[in-house]
Amino acid sequence: MFRIFISLITLFALTIPAQAGIDDAINSITAPVAGLIGQLVFFKITLFGAKLPLVVLWLVIGAVFFTFYMGFVNIRGFKHAIELVRGDYADPNSPGEVSHFQALATAVSGTVGIGNIGGVAVAVTVGGAGATFWLIVAGFLGMSTKFVECTLGVKYRTENPDGSVSGGPMYYLNKGFTERGMEGFGKFMGTFYAIGIFIGALGIGNMFQSNQAYVQLNTVAGGALDGLGWLVGLILAAVVFAVIIGGIKSIARVTEKIVPFMAIFYCLFAIIVILMNITSLPEAIGNIFTGAFTGEGVAGGALGALIIGFQRAVFSNEAGIGSASIAHAAVRTPEPVTEGYVSLLEPFIDTIVICTITALVIGTSQVADPNFAGDATGVAMTSAAFERQLNWFPLPLAFAALLFAFSTMISWSYYGLKGWTYLFGENQTGQTIYKLIFCAFVALGCMVQLGPILDISDALVFLICVPNILGLYFLAPIVKREMTSYMARLDSGEIKKYKN
Amino acid sequence: MPNTVLLAIDGSPGGERALQYAKERAKISGAKVVIAYVIEWSPYSFNTPEENAERHKRREQEIDKATSTIVNPASAALKSDDIDCETIVRHGPPAETLLKLANDNGVSQIIIGRRGQSGIKSLLFGSVAGNLIQTSPVPVVVVP
Numbered sequence: 130m131f132r133i134f135i136s137l138i139t140l141f142a143l144t145i146p147a148q149a150g151i152d153d154a155i156n157s158i159t160a161p162v163a164g165l166i167g168q169l170v171f172f173k174i175t176l177f178g179a180k181l182p183l184v185v186l187w188l189v190i191g192a193v194f195f196t197f198y199m200g201f202v203n204i205r206g207f208k209h210a211i212e213l214v215r216g217d218y219a220d221p222n223s224p225g226e227v228s229h230f231q232a233l234a235t236a237v238s239g240t241v242g243i244g245n246i247g248g249v250a251v252a253v254t255v256g257g258a259g260a261t262f263w264l265i266v267a268g269f270l271g272m273s274t275k276f277v278e279c280t281l282g283v284k285y286r287t288e289n290p291d292g293s294v295s296g297g298p299m300y301y302l303n304k305g306f307t308e309r310g311m312e313g314f315g316k317f318m319g320t321f322y323a324i325g326i327f328i329g330a331l332g333i334g335n336m337f338q339s340n341q342a343y344v345q346l347n348t349v350a351g352g353a354l355d356g357l358g359w360l361v362g363l364i365l366a367a368v369v370f371a372v373i374i375g376g377i378k379s380i381a382r383v384t385e386k387i388v389p390f391m392a393i394f395y396c397l398f399a400i401i402v403i404l405m406n407i408t409s410l411p412e413a414i415g416n417i418f419t420g421a422f423t424g425e426g427v428a429g430g431a432l433g434a435l436i437i438g439f440q441r442a443v444f445s446n447e448a449g450i451g452s453a454s455i456a457h458a459a460v461r462t463p464e465p466v467t468e469g470y471v472s473l474l475e476p477f478i479d480t481i482v483i484c485t486i487t488a489l490v491i492g493t494s495q496v497a498d499p500n501f502a503g504d505a506t507g508v509a510m511t512s513a514a515f516e517r518q519l520n521w522f523p524l525p526l527a528f529a530a531l532l533f534a535f536s537t538m539i540s541w542s543y544y545g546l547k548g549w550t551y552l553f554g555e556n557q558t559g560q561t562i563y564k565l566i567f568c569a570f571v572a573l574g575c576m577v578q579l580g581p582i583l584d585i586s587d588a589l590v591f592l593i594c595v596p597n598i599l600g601l602y603f604l605a606p607i608v609k610r611e612m613t614s615y616m617a618r619l620d621s622g623e624i625k626k627y628k629n
Numbered sequence: 630m631p632n633t634v635l636l637a638i639d640g641s642p643g644g645e646r647a648l649q650y651a652k653e654r655a656k657i658s659g660a661k662v663v664i665a666y667v668i669e670w671s672p673y674s675f676n677t678p679e680e681n682a683e684r685h686k687r688r689e690q691e692i693d694k695a696t697s698t699i700v701n702p703a704s705a706a707l708k709s710d711d712i713d714c715e716t717i718v719r720h721g722p723p724a725e726t727l728l729k730l731a732n733d734n735g736v737s738q739i740i741i742g743r744r745g746q747s748g749i750k751s752l753l754f755g756s757v758a759g760n761l762i763q764t765s766p767v768p769v770v771v772v773p
Contacts, residue, residue, distance in 0.1 A: 225668065293686050
């Protein structure tokens with residue numbers, strides 16, 4: 130297998146002269162393609178002077194609907210979610226199975242990615258401070274969407290003949306509609322989603338991650354890696370290759386174990402930066418609220434800020450994309466709805482906690498010095514905010530960024546692969562082909578500018594949302610029934626707490 | 630107090646010595662032996678999505694392997710001497726799980742082999758026998 134990889138690298142190196150021009154060449158090819166895809170998927174309507182992509186409206190309406198339809202489960206279910214994660218309701222007689230904590234932790238490390246560091250900076254650059262407000266609102270509403278999709282993910286998962294489990298939107302769309310007598314439509318939706326996720330995995334969970342990891346490495350290296358995106362890309366791709374094709378699972382295991390601590394460290398460092406800027410904090414918070422409703426200096430005003438906030442929130446917490454339900458589906462529980470409760474903590478941790486902290490880092494720095502980052506955006510902007518306080522802070526940030534990117538890429542390679550195997554079966558050659566494509570895109574991500582990458586990634590992400598949310602509307606009554614029945618049994622004491 | 634002892638084994642030479650000790654004692658006292666094997670596991674670990682998807686399958690395999698290679702031979706060794714015994718294979722944190730099994734089975738004693746880990750290793754990872762001694766409500770025999 131390594132031989133294939135080496136020959137691919139050689140081929141690559143031979144066809145394109147190894148010089149700084151490679152990145153430019155690749156960029157000039159991809160930018161127009163990205164623009165075209167972006168225009169197609171982001172069909173925009175003009176509303177009160179703001180250009181509103183229909184697909185963002187699709188996500189916002191979905192999240193608002195599920196929040197009301199589930200009776201504000203995002204607030205009412207929060208305490209129960211924590212009890213479940215703590216293991217208060219775990220049956221002591223079946224230890225050794227995937228616990229709620231494990232399913233959540235795995236999904237969170239797939240979700241917490243560069244979006245939390247770089248995506249927020251993009252939101253603030255384009256949508257102003259007010260975008261942060263809408264980002265938090267989107268995280269809050271996204272908790273309900275996540276609740277619905279993860280409950281369905283567990284309920285309709287498939288137990289494979291070898292004892293492993295497969296779940297996710299392609300399964301619940303197919304089975305859920307079939308159960309309602311719409312077999313043909315179910316098959317179509319499952320297939321539509323599976324195609325969406327395996328192509329989409331190449332954007333949000335791949336190119337965007339490797340791109341921003343490279344940018345941050347380059348920042349720390351003081352620009353020494355300028356034009357060497359192809360080299361960093363190939364190295365990153367080689368490590369991903371070693372894990373997903375070479376079967377060196379230990380790298381992935383170690384990453385999985387470090388990432389949660391890295392997330393905590395990232396938050397700690399970020400809080401230090403905010404504290405060092407404490408005098409700017411009240412004004413920064415004020416800007417978030419006023420910006421949210423006035424949209425000062427933002428194209429499209431308040432609505433423009435709202436659109437950007439929602440767009441970046443979904444990109445970070447994946448609510449409505451359905452991807453996390455693939456990871457959540459592995460949990461072992463007799464009550465699928467319990468994983469729904471647990472999953473609502475995911476947008477909370479990802480968006481309401483981590484993204485908000487990043488936004489405050491940038492916001493407070495902006496108050497102190499409006500031009501602190503120059504032209505930088507994305508992860509470079511967050512890095513500049515860190516550097517303003519202590520000049521070595523970008524270094525731990527680069528380490529965090531690299532690990533976040535890596536764990537997200539590993540998780541998404543799995544999500545994409547599940548889409549692929551859903552379509553083409555478990556055939557090993559087929560799986561290897563997909564994994565090779567995945568690695569190639571990791572490398573490509575480092576050679577292209579952030580703009581086109583965001584265009585492609587956003588477009589692909591939203592392509593996956595369309596079948597998923599459509600399915601969620603149809604299947605939400607099933608989730609509601611499960612939730613009502615579960616809550617009644619919980620209140621009556623039929624469902625016991627094992628720990629106090 | 631019922632005449633039942635809990636024998637904790639782990640497939641190591643220490644576990645083998647504990648088995649021999651339990652066998653001799655049970656022969657003399659006519660005690661029933663509950664053989665326990667704990668597969669180290671925590672519900673709070675961090676795994677890859679792939680590991681989680683295969684967890685149920687792996688769990689079955691782990692239990693089968695422990696039962697056939699470690700627990701069943703131990704049980705056969707006791708039964709050959711007409712000692713009444715029962716076997717349990719369980720996932721969990723070792724010391725805590727053994728204590729729970731001791732409580733559930735109302736045993737009067739826990740027998741465990743000494744691992745003989747170095748100071749640093751037991752400092753880092755803790756010693757099952759050490760933890761048991763500190764927390765057990767019944768006497769613990771550590772077989773050297």
